[in-house]
Amino acid sequence: MSDTDFSLQLRNALGPDVVLTEAAAIEPWLSDWRGLYRGHAQAVLRPRTTAEVAQALALCQAAGVPVVPRGGNTGLCGGATPDGGAANVVLSLDRMTAVRSIDTIANTMVAEAGCILGNLRRAAQEAGRLLPLSLAAEDSSQIGGNLATNAGGVNVVRYGMARELVLGIEAVLPTGEIFNGLRTLRKDNTGYDLKQLLIGSEGTLGVITAVALRLYPRTDVRSVVLAAVESPKQALELYELLFQRCGARLQAYEFFTGDCVDLVLAHAQGVQEPFAQRYPAYVLMELADTSDEAALNQLLETVVGEALERELCLDAAVSASLAQLQALWKLREEISEAQRADGPHLKHDVSLPIERIPEFMVTAEARLRELDPSVRPFIFGHFGDGNLHYNLSRPAGAPREWAAEKGAAVTDIVLDEVHRYGGSISAEHGIGQLKREHFLHTKDPLELRLMRDIKRVFDPAGIMNPGKLL
Amino acid sequence: MSDTDFSLQLRNALGPDVVLTEAAAIEPWLSDWRGLYRGHAQAVLRPRTTAEVAQALALCQAAGVPVVPRGGNTGLCGGATPDGGAANVVLSLDRMTAVRSIDTIANTMVAEAGCILGNLRRAAQEAGRLLPLSLAAEDSSQIGGNLATNAGGVNVVRYGMARELVLGIEAVLPTGEIFNGLRTLRKDNTGYDLKQLLIGSEGTLGVITAVALRLYPRTDVRSVVLAAVESPKQALELYELLFQRCGARLQAYEFFTGDCVDLVLAHAQGVQEPFAQRYPAYVLMELADTSDEAALNQLLETVVGEALERELCLDAAVSASLAQLQALWKLREEISEAQRADGPHLKHDVSLPIERIPEFMVTAEARLRELDPSVRPFIFGHFGDGNLHYNLSRPAGAPREWAAEKGAAVTDIVLDEVHRYGGSISAEHGIGQLKREHFLHTKDPLELRLMRDIKRVFDPAGIMNPGKLL
Numbered sequence: 001m002s003d004t005d006f007s008l009q010l011r012n013a014l015g016p017d018v019v020l021t022e023a024a025a026i027e028p029w030l031s032d033w034r035g036l037y038r039g040h041a042q043a044v045l046r047p048r049t050t051a052e053v054a055q056a057l058a059l060c061q062a063a064g065v066p067v068v069p070r071g072g073n074t075g076l077c078g079g080a081t082p083d084g085g086a087a088n089v090v091l092s093l094d095r096m097t098a099v100r101s102i103d104t105i106a107n108t109m110v111a112e113a114g115c116i117l118g119n120l121r122r123a124a125q126e127a128g129r130l131l132p133l134s135l136a137a138e139d140s141s142q143i144g145g146n147l148a149t150n151a152g153g154v155n156v157v158r159y160g161m162a163r164e165l166v167l168g169i170e171a172v173l174p175t176g177e178i179f180n181g182l183r184t185l186r187k188d189n190t191g192y193d194l195k196q197l198l199i200g201s202e203g204t205l206g207v208i209t210a211v212a213l214r215l216y217p218r219t220d221v222r223s224v225v226l227a228a229v230e231s232p233k234q235a236l237e238l239y240e241l242l243f244q245r246c247g248a249r250l251q252a253y254e255f256f257t258g259d260c261v262d263l264v265l266a267h268a269q270g271v272q273e274p275f276a277q278r279y280p281a282y283v284l285m286e287l288a289d290t291s292d293e294a295a296l297n298q299l300l301e302t303v304v305g306e307a308l309e310r311e312l313c314l315d316a317a318v319s320a321s322l323a324q325l326q327a328l329w330k331l332r333e334e335i336s337e338a339q340r341a342d343g344p345h346l347k348h349d350v351s352l353p354i355e356r357i358p359e360f361m362v363t364a365e366a367r368l369r370e371l372d373p374s375v376r377p378f379i380f381g382h383f384g385d386g387n388l389h390y391n392l393s394r395p396a397g398a399p400r401e402w403a404a405e406k407g408a409a410v411t412d413i414v415l416d417e418v419h420r421y422g423g424s425i426s427a428e429h430g431i432g433q434l435k436r437e438h439f440l441h442t443k444d445p446l447e448l449r450l451m452r453d454i455k456r457v458f459d460p461a462g463i464m465n466p467g468k469l470l
Numbered sequence: 471m472s473d474t475d476f477s478l479q480l481r482n483a484l485g486p487d488v489v490l491t492e493a494a495a496i497e498p499w500l501s502d503w504r505g506l507y508r509g510h511a512q513a514v515l516r517p518r519t520t521a522e523v524a525q526a527l528a529l530c531q532a533a534g535v536p537v538v539p540r541g542g543n544t545g546l547c548g549g550a551t552p553d554g555g556a557a558n559v560v561l562s563l564d565r566m567t568a569v570r571s572i573d574t575i576a577n578t579m580v581a582e583a584g585c586i587l588g589n590l591r592r593a594a595q596e597a598g599r600l601l602p603l604s605l606a607a608e609d610s611s612q613i614g615g616n617l618a619t620n621a622g623g624v625n626v627v628r629y630g631m632a633r634e635l636v637l638g639i640e641a642v643l644p645t646g647e648i649f650n651g652l653r654t655l656r657k658d659n660t661g662y663d664l665k666q667l668l669i670g671s672e673g674t675l676g677v678i679t680a681v682a683l684r685l686y687p688r689t690d691v692r693s694v695v696l697a698a699v700e701s702p703k704q705a706l707e708l709y710e711l712l713f714q715r716c717g718a719r720l721q722a723y724e725f726f727t728g729d730c731v732d733l734v735l736a737h738a739q740g741v742q743e744p745f746a747q748r749y750p751a752y753v754l755m756e757l758a759d760t761s762d763e764a765a766l767n768q769l770l771e772t773v774v775g776e777a778l779e780r781e782l783c784l785d786a787a788v789s790a791s792l793a794q795l796q797a798l799w800k801l802r803e804e805i806s807e808a809q810r811a812d813g814p815h816l817k818h819d820v821s822l823p824i825e826r827i828p829e830f831m832v833t834a835e836a837r838l839r840e841l842d843p844s845v846r847p848f849i850f851g852h853f854g855d856g857n858l859h860y861n862l863s864r865p866a867g868a869p870r871e872w873a874a875e876k877g878a879a880v881t882d883i884v885l886d887e888v889h890r891y892g893g894s895i896s897a898e899h900g901i902g903q904l905k906r907e908h909f910l911h912t913k914d915p916l917e918l919r920l921m922r923d924i925k926r927v928f929d930p931a932g933i934m935n936p937g938k939l940l
Binding site: 103104105106107128149150152156157160161163164173177178179180181183184185186187188189190191192193194196197199200201205216217218219236237239240243244245246247248249289290291292295299351352353354355382384385386387422423424425426427428429430431439443444446447448450451453454457458469470 | 573574575576577598619620622626630631633634643647648649650651653654655656657658659660661662663664666667669670671675686687688689706707709710713714715716717718719759760761762765769821822823824825852854855856857892893894895896897898899900901909913914916917918920921923924927928939940
């Protein structure tokens, strides 16, 4: 069967509105948003219902046509971009945007996979609840993609990864069968928890079509502290104190180096030097509670006082208003954009056993400086989760090609050091195309074998998202 | 090969100290603690190391010998009791009791599978941290079994099931291969999360030998409220208020009927009538925080005041001392034992979408009363999780055989009603032997097929815990 014949078959089954084949129409679906990856497809499908997704997948499996599920296209690893195969079909969830229910007694939300995360967060907020998953791309990313990649973000230290928020999943398997796991139960010990396989599977096992999520109480009382620290080691000791004293109030514990602040001040608008002097590194902590601002501020004052007295930080600034809170967050939030503005650079989303971060940072930087003494590291991340965005920019004055030329050698060093300390080469972004080779070379062979066997259980014809992950 | 030959082979490989075969020696390992199940075995193994577990399983697989992993034997479903097959080998983890590490910066604990849960809780407490998994059998149950059954308990409403506390697992597969997943990383998006399959698999995929768990801040400030409610519906409205106002402070939200209080007062020592009059039902709420008892009590006073004013409860008693707190908890904790003292009864550990509990309770009781108008329901449970222990005792004056005679009909009604409302026939206890038939008849055929295929991936020779779950 030629590609054209198969597109026609899809169109006959699903209607012309669902099946795009014209070059101009499918063009936007062939690349990732960073422009790192570009592929081919014979058609883009935009189904409106789970039944249409099932119909599409059954046809694709029967014809042996590869399927690339697509969410908001905000992934950083090329996981939702087709490879070079001409037969690919891209399946976009962007039309499946219904919020099926929000329940403030059960504290659950059921939504279709194409819902924009930010919209779901606002819907929960309006209902008096919190959907805690929060990340930079939340106003573009879709909840189905968030689950397919087990997204992280800034509130993981308190609420866990996307996985921890999932009560149920509805998905279509490549066989066209519907996995009816859209339960809202908090407890259900009836056999293997199959939805856990779909979470983080990056579209290689099936297509998530709807999700049931846990909601939390709104935490309307918030306070932020920016603490200056002399080292990652001090940042960890400070973390120990905050964790112990503040309990579940600690919603974010973000780290960034003084170099990151330089970069942000150079490139971003409306940010201010936080202290009278520059310090080696900073920690941004957010505390939040359901009520009683006075008690929260009192606690914060006590804990920060203790931190200064025990010399667990060098200096500290506490937000006294929402404007100040936002200004402090801006220092952290603008780092990625400032680094982009600075030019091409190398990103590494890694995680480490938290207690080993200080050693890792010393030895990784030493090896990188052997390679290039003038490399500029901009290191920041979700420190409370052991998650570093270990990013490197070219030396001052170096040509823009530096990142492309040195990339492989730099990344090899970073990931090698991550392994040495028992870390993970992908903390929250996933594998996709970007880290596939590294993943396949370094993952435990037994785990790889089990994953491949499980992939065959779900996707016997091997049509789901080829060239990604496995 | 005869059984005797294989036992000899095990003894040659593992040493006489590890392999028990004498009838008197293996006798205690052949039944469950409730005395509902009894089986056979040619040997009981008590390995001391992961390597010995691996050696044992490799030999069993080569000989096609069934293996029954055994933890603390506190399960309620016969999952750790061998079936009638003479060739069975019981593999006990009771000698693997090392706590490998407790880290108060990373907030992790790594422990071998045979550690008693209560010991791990105390070890965490001494280190200034909380291991929140807490259940009636915690001073007998082993952590490996807790994970293999995805245990629940009284703190799930705040901290989630055992699954949510797991960072990593080391396990031996039936092939004798070691699954080296004992990572302490908070974030690790590198392929399918295989450990999730082992959690809750009831020993059918492999043997958990060690676990890495999350620890939480100690919550040394505690307060308990006992509220009287007129109905499950009112209990849910009260839950909505508490959840919203108290956030993460709400650590337990337990429900029991007035009949349960009668039962406890009749059979338990040292318990007192909580109010001047008997009410239809009660809710026991525990609030806890890292510090500031005054603030917690103030919050509680405000919330209870609001609940009374809005008529979300009929009466309320707040603990003013540790002794009062324990006395209130005793009302809840003694229910199981009181019901045992009352005589044979029927237990059902079910869960429901929380918002549907009131309807379920009405229709289930109506159908049971059609079967037997004098049946005595004693209903209690972890209401905040939608989890009911829906237990039934014989009518007053009925012979002790009532439970055995009516059991099947009663259970059919209860589980049928659970299905009708989209609930689960096993909330936290698992399937084991007890619910296997119901499970196989009611679970979605697609999910059953996937589970069986996954079982074959992990256990190609089918030696792991036969006759349980699948």
